[in-house]
Amino acid sequence: MTTSTHHRTFLTGRRKALAVLASLAAGTAVLPGAAFAQAYPTKPVTIVVPFSAGGTTDILARLVGQYLSTELGQPVVVENKAGAGGNIGGQYAAKAAADGYTLFMGTVGTQAINASLYKKMPFDPIKDFAPLTRVANVPNLLVANPQQPFKTVPEMIAYAKANPGKINFGSPGNGASPHLSGELFNSMAKVELTHIPYKGSAPAVTDLLGNQIAIMFDNMPSVIPHVRSGKLRAIAITTAKRSPELPDVPTIAEAGVPGYEAMSWFGLLAPAATPKPVLDKLSGALAKVLANPEVKKKIADQGGEPVNETPAQFAAFIKSESAKWGKVVKSSGASLD
Incomplete structure (x- = not known):
C-alpha cells in the first residue's frame, strides 16, 4: 500500500468514526430528556411552601404531597420558607434546579398580587414558573x-x-x-x-x-x-358561588355588587425550565390526586373548593388574576418595599 493510499484509507476511517461519534452525540442529545422522564422520579420530591407551618398553604401542600407520593412512588416532603409575603419561598423555588424535584405551592399573593405590590421582586411570577394545576380556592x-x-x-x-x-x-x-x-x-x-x-x-x-x-x-x-x-x-x-359550608350566606355579587369576586387560591408550579416530559408526568399524577374523592373531601373540610385543571388553564388563570389584582393594588395605593 502506497503512502497516499494509506493516507486516504486513514482519512476515510477517521471520517466514519467522526460520523459515528456525531450520530451518537445527536442521539444522546435527544435521549436523556426522554430517558430522564421515564426514570423520574428516582428520589424524594420537595414542595416549597412560602409560609410558615400550620397555615392554609402548608395544610394543602401536605395533603396533596401525601397522595402525590403514592402516585410517584417516592416520598414528597414539604419545606417551609416563609417571609416577605411569600417572596422568599418564591425566589428559592424559582432558582431551584429545573429537574422536577422542587415544586412550589404558589398562592394568589405570590403569583398574582406581589408583582404589583412590591417595588422590587426577586423573581418573575409568570416567566420563572411552569404552572401545573390550581389545587384549591378558599x-x-x-x-x-x-x-x-x-x-x-x-x-x-x-x-x-x-x-x-x-x-x-x-x-x-x-x-x-x-x-x-x-x-x-x-x-x-x-x-x-x-x-x-x-x-x-x-x-x-x-x-x-x-x-x-x-x-x-x-x-x-x-x-x-x-x-x-x-x-x-x-x-x-367573596366568591362567585355560595359555599356549601354556609349555604344561606349570599355572595357579594348577588347581594348587591354585581361582578364582584375575590378569593384566595393555591396551586402547584415547577421551575420554568423543567423538561416537558417531566411536567407532563407531574400534571398527570396531580390530576389523579385531585380527582381522588378523599382529597376533595379533605379540601372541602378546610372550607376550600377543590380545583383540578390543566397547566394551560392554570397559566391563563394566573395571567387574568395578575391583571385584575394589579388594578386593585394600583387604585388602593398599597405599596411595599
Missing part, C-alpha cells in the same frame, strides 16, 4: 360584629355612604388577599371603608370580636367557628 368571608347596625350588603353600603370612613375593616396585613378583597369592594361599591392592617388574622379577629373594628374580610377557616357560635355575623361571601 373563599373570604365578609363578617361583622353583631353590634354593627347592618345585616346585609345593601344595608352596609347605605351606612357606609351615609358615614364615609366610619366603617373600618381589619385584615391579616397589607397586600394580603383579605385586604385587597376590601379594596375591591371599595372600588366596586363606591364606598370608603377604612383599612386597619394587623400582623396576622388572629389579632384582627380578636379586635373584631371586641367590636374594636366593625367588619373583616377573612379566609373562611379563620372565622367560620365564630359565625357558627353566633359571635360574628356572616354578611356575604
